[in-house]
Amino acid sequence: MSQTRPRMTNLFEQLGLDSSEEAIQTFIGTHQLDADTFLTQASFWTEAQRQFLEEKIDSDGEWALVVDQLNESLHEDSVNS
Template identity: 70%
Template sequence: MSAVRPRMTHLFEQLGLEATEDAIELFIATHQLSAHTKITEADYWSDAQHQFLAEKLKSDGEWAIVVDQLNESLHEESTNR
């Protein structure tokens, strides 16, 4: 078992995305989802990324918390209306 808790940068690395703070902020700002679109249903994920996110959410472990944080961030604009 790993002693390091997953963080947003780790999630982005696992997804094969640039994991700098600026890159994460830009991704979130440019990939907002509608209120009715689940994070796993976003059309910009590859099959592997979709599978990773779905597995981590289903596991309900520490990774699920980070995926949920990303989910909330990707829905910020839809909740601010």
């Protein structure tokens, strides 16, 4: 069992996405969601990615905190406008 503390880079790796800091910032900047779109409803996820995110949210563990951080980051524009 991995003792790695979940971080945004780990989440992106688990999602099969580029996990470099630059790639994460680019992804977040180019995938902003409107206020009415929940993270797992976003059209850009594959079904496997969507299931992974839902499982982590439902687990309410350390991964849920990182997924919530991603959710907040993807909604920055809708909150700040």
